[in-house]
Each structure stands twice: as C-alpha cells, then as structure tokens.
Amino acid sequence: MREINVSEVVQAVSRLCVDANYNLGDDLNQALDRAAAVEESPTGKDIIEQLKENAAIAKRDQVPICQDTGLAVIFVDLGQDARVVGGNLNEAINEGVRQGYRDGFLRKSACHPFTRANTGDNTPAIIHYRLVDGDTLKITVAPKGGGSENMSKVVMLKPADGVAGIKEQVVEWVRQAGGNPCPPTIVGVGIGGNFEKSALLAKEALLREVGSLNPDPELQSLEADLLEAVNNLGVGPQGLGGRVTSFAVHVKMLPCHIASLPLAINIQCHAARHKEAVL
Amino acid sequence: MENIIRLTPPLSDEAVASLKSGDRVLITGTIYTGRDAAHKRLVDLLDKGEELPIPLAGEIIYFVGPTPAKPGKAIGSAGPTTSYRMDSYSPRLLAQGLKGMIGKGGRSLEVRAAIKEHKGIYFAATGGAGALLAQRIKKAEVVAYEDLGPEAIRRIEVEDFPVVVINDIHGNDLYEQGVIPYKKD
16 A cells, blocks of 8 residues: 655645746646637727736746635545555645645635635635545646636426526526636536535536536536627626636536436636646 | 726715726725624614614725734734625615725625716626735724624725726626627527
C-alpha cells in the first residue's frame, strides 16, 4: 500500500487555492477568444475584452481574477491502494485552505448562517470524496463564488415531463438568472440519481474542460440544443444583451427512481476556476 | 460608441437627472463600499433613529467586498457583487439622500420606484473583472464595521472607474431593454 503524508496534502491544497484564483484556465481563455469573435453587441464585445484584460492582469500581477474567491470546493479522488498517513485528511485539507487563503491574499467568505460572523479563514472547505482505483490521491480545488452559486436549483420533475421538461426548466432558469451569475456562464446540469446526487452531478459537470464534447452522444446532442437555446435568450455578457450568454452547457446523468426525474442546475460564472494535482 | 460621461460625487439632482440607461460613465472621486452585512447595520441604525457612520447625501455606495490588499497595493481585487441582495435596504438609503449605487444584476420594482422617487441612479460595473477594476481604485480606508472583514465599509478614492447606467430616474432598465435586440425565438 502506497503511503501519502498529510503534509503533502496541505501543501498541494494551499498551492491549488492560490493557483486557481490567480490563473484562469487555458480553456476559459480560449472560450473568451471565441466569444469575442461571435459577439454582436458592442457592449458585449467591450465586456469580453475587459474580461480578457482582467485575466491577463490577474496572471501578470498574481492577484485574484475576481474578489469573490469563493468557498473552497474540493474533490478528492482517493485511490483504494493508497493510504494517508501522518494525520487526519479532512484536517489537512482544511489546513491547506487556511494557508492558501491567508498567504495568497484571498478573500475569506465563509460565515455563520444566522449571525453572518466570518469564520476568518475560509474553512470549513466543502469536501467531496470519491474512492477510485489505483494508489494515488487526486485533489481538485474549485473555488465557487456566491453570485453564481445563488443561481442554482434542484427540481423534482415528473417522469412525464421528459427531455422537453428538462429543456424548458434549464432555459427558463438561465433567463431568470439574467446578469446575476456573471455571464457568459457555464451551465452545469445534473439529471437523475436522486435529490442530493443530482446537485452533485451538476457541480461535477462544471469541472469538465470548456470546449470538450460529452462522451455520451445523447448528452452531447442535449448540450448542443441547450446551449443554442440559452444563447438565443439574448441575455448576453453580464446580462446587458448579446449573443453569448453561456460558453457551454455541461450535462451529467445517472439512472433514477421509476417515480422521479431529478434535475439540478448549477451555474458557473465566467471565472470558472479549478486546478488539480495528483499525489 | 456613446459619449462617455464623467462624474464626481457628491451628485446633484441635476447630474442624476441627466443620466440615461445605457450611458457609459467614468467616476472619479470618493465613494463608499458596502454590501450585505453593512447594509443591514445601516438600516438597523436608521430604525433606531441613530446617526450613520458615513454621509449619504449625494454619495455613491459600491457593492463590493474586496480581497485583502497585497503589500504595496491600495486594495485587493474589487469587482461588484450581485445587487438584488441589497434590494430590501436600498430604498431606505435612497430616502436618506443616497444618490448612486454600483453593483451588478437587476433590481426589484421597489428599488426602481425609489430611484425615480428620490432621484437616484443604479450603475453596473463588470462582474468578475476584479483585478481590472482594482487598478482604478487609488486609496482605500476602512471607516466603519472593521469586524465585518471584507464586508466593512471602506472610503475609497477612484479614478475613471468605469460603469454603465442601468436604472435611471425615467424608469428605464438596461437589463430588460438590452436583451430585446438579441433575443431569438
């Protein structure tokens, strides 16, 4: 059994928190370039240029792309032949978040739900564990801002609503969200599973590279239909009108109960931040 | 491209009345930051009839919670936060003389009515452009509610801070009107 010391986890999480918040992924930079080419609205074009410049400044000066450096959402893929030693894995991840948000001058956005008192170090992180084959530990840090996270929902559709019902819900939800989630967005859609699984599927869908195709042909075609429909809304960059409301719609799907058709929608702003490391 | 309008607060009724939805504006001068928790405290003070820690007459509040400033910088990244969360508080502040608000995203009908009634103005800055917008902020100082951390009220000095008029005193709304030409059935 391969051993992985928690000190490596602390360092990796800390580094990934900072890297994700400072350096926009290549897929998003390319998506901004494509958006600049197809956007027809002068205001929309101007906004896309601002976002490109913003990403360049953040990278050059090593400062956060957006002031909302998010709650730290962390996916851990733990190989079943690996063993974590030297301490508690949860605590190591939270310590990494603590260090990364402190040393990287990132905003601490975690607070008590009632008193709104800030926890002061952006912990606790939201950690999702997945047990996988192999003897490595993969950590994905995906800081998620509040503005786009607030534009999320889970709806338990009737089986009779079918694909048409799913499309109607997604498109209407993106319309209502308007400029709030900082478009151009990525729309994460989770279909099936149950109540809580659909939400996690929608979140996981956001981690896929923008511009990549869904490996499932059925979902690939659904994603294309949904993207066309949301961009036909005219919401556009920042909701001020234009062709590019979303860069992509990503769908993940699982079987569900014979009585149910769970649907979750999780919107991601244009600053789609996620970085990963394998230990 | 429309003409660019330059504004320096405090704003007069006349200056606000001349602004139209869609106008691009560059703001230079002193403005205040405030978001969710600070708004709640300001309105709680008004409820109790107590004095506010900042002046409101003619002033602009920017809905922002910046990242901590790196050494040598005036402020960290500082783009707008979503405005609808301030909707339940903004009419009270407009009634007290607040003139301008900077945020992102649509406002409630109540806020839009208060903007008309009290001659206010709602601007949007580009959400998620926090690194770019921070370059237009030259000074920042916490003036109230330091315990709120990123949500503390700061007095900031801005130079050519770029915004667009969303809601004007004539009842226009750029979010509603802007999408119409680009909507396809």
